Amino acid sequence: METRFPDGSSRNRKRAALAVLPFLALGLADIVLLLKWGVDPLWGFAILPPILFVSVLAWISFSTGFLDDR
Template identity: 80%
Template sequence: MENRFPDSGSRDRRKAALAVLPFLTLGLLDVVLLLGWGVDPLWGFAILPPILFVSVLAWIAFSSGFVGDHRT
């Protein structure tokens, strides 16, 4: 298939990164806060994989156009 928007690929990835960045930042700050409080480091690293997983899923959804590109 022919790509109708040849320049949109890099722009979509950038927009996706900007959309996911606040969530990822809050999640990483939460891990730092837990470790700073002196909580067992295992709890801090136990919540890190779900934060990263959801961030990657959101980035894929935004960059592929699955979210926000509904043309009817």
């Protein structure tokens, strides 16, 4: 669904989700792999916040069209 802003720009959430999803899946797969290897679960959950933070930043940048000007 595209949302129109007063300045005429649009927000494409689906396109942003499709762009970020592979990177988020890789990060979560990394956590699962660490936990399967028997590493202390605290390490697996210690890297979860940065993965989620970067994924949200990427989603915001793609959905608002921040990268369209470049």
